[in-house]
Amino acid sequence: MGENVLLVDDSSTMRKIVGRSLRQAGLDFDNIFEAADGVEALEVLESESVDIVLSDINMPNMDGISFLREKSTRDGIKDIPVFMISTETGDDIIGEAKSLGAIGAMKKPFTPDKVNEVLGPLM
Amino acid sequence: MEIQDKMIEATKEIFSSMVMMEVSVNKIMEEHGPLTDTITGMIGLAGTHKGILAVHFPYSVAMAITSSFLMMDVEEVNEDVHDAVGEIANMLGGNVKTILSEKGRDIDLSLPSTISGSQYNFQSDKQVEKVIIEFGTGNGTFMVEMDLET
Numbered sequence: 001m002g003e004n005v006l007l008v009d010d011s012s013t014m015r016k017i018v019g020r021s022l023r024q025a026g027l028d029f030d031n032i033f034e035a036a037d038g039v040e041a042l043e044v045l046e047s048e049s050v051d052i053v054l055s056d057i058n059m060p061n062m063d064g065i066s067f068l069r070e071k072s073t074r075d076g077i078k079d080i081p082v083f084m085i086s087t088e089t090g091d092d093i094i095g096e097a098k099s100l101g102a103i104g105a106m107k108k109p110f111t112p113d114k115v116n117e118v119l120g121p122l123m
Numbered sequence: 124m125e126i127q128d129k130m131i132e133a134t135k136e137i138f139s140s141m142v143m144m145e146v147s148v149n150k151i152m153e154e155h156g157p158l159t160d161t162i163t164g165m166i167g168l169a170g171t172h173k174g175i176l177a178v179h180f181p182y183s184v185a186m187a188i189t190s191s192f193l194m195m196d197v198e199e200v201n202e203d204v205h206d207a208v209g210e211i212a213n214m215l216g217g218n219v220k221t222i223l224s225e226k227g228r229d230i231d232l233s234l235p236s237t238i239s240g241s242q243y244n245f246q247s248d249k250q251v252e253k254v255i256i257e258f259g260t261g262n263g264t265f266m267v268e269m270d271l272e273t
Contacts, residue, residue, distance in 0.1 A: 010234070011206055011209065011210040011213070012202075012203070012206050013189075013192060013193060013203065013206045013207045013210050014210050016193060017141060017192070017193075020194070058213070058217075058232055058234065059234075060234055086217070087213055087214050087216065087217020087218070087220075087232075088217060088220075088232070089217070089221065090220070090221065090224060107217075108141075108213075108214050108217065109136055109137045109140045109141040109214055110140065110141070111140045111141075
């Protein structure tokens with residue numbers, strides 16, 4: 001697809017599974033970058049070419065909501081789309097994420113079919 | 124839906140969709156004894172409901188689950204096993220929060236943490252209501268425990 005994706009999750013297991021699910025769903029990327037929290041994610045976005053970010057919400061150091069808020073203030077990266085993948089899918093939290101620019105959300109756990117259904121049209 | 128039923132449903136969903144393993148309920152308990160050669164993943168709940176959600180895996184089961192989760196051989200209780208067990212607790216905690224809080228802002232979840240050892244007790248010094256569910260896998264049993272302050 002000629003695109004680069006950034007996976008943001010404090011669990012290395014979950015980053016591996018999301019990456020695997022993307023491949024199983026037939027969504028291939030040139031590069032899959034990884035970050036363990038919002039701070040690392042901002043560093044990757046400032047230094048690499050990323051087309052879409054898939055981010056957890058509940059993370060140490062800088063959580064997904066704070067990451068969205070900080071990213072929205074940085075001119076060079078604020079328009080890169082972010083999709084939330086989290087156990088946190090309450091209306092208030094997802095509403096806040098969307099108000100800060102998130103383009104959608106998917107609940108953990110998920111299947112590769114769900115990944116394809118939800119993320120396929122975005123990529 | 125009773126919280127016990129939701130815990131069962133959530134556990135089965137997590138295992139079938141992400142661990143690629145089918146699990147079944149063996150029994151419901153109110154107490155368990157000391158844990159032996161076990162790894163526990165747990166996540167705290169604070170707000171309108173206070174308590175802890177924990178999963179207790181014997182080492183052999185934890186390694187089998189991590190192996191299936193990551194699709195690679197796992198022969199010791201290493202960082203990958205701790206991370207996988209913590210993430211299972213995290214997903215269960217998120218599901219339980221969804222049951223207890225429709226809007227999502229009246230209960231906060233902690234980050235997941237894990238402990239392991241040859242023998243330890245897992246108990247609260249608060250007055251709690253316990254739900255403990257023992258599940259069976261093809262590789263042994265494990266427990267999902269919910270302790271909510273009363």
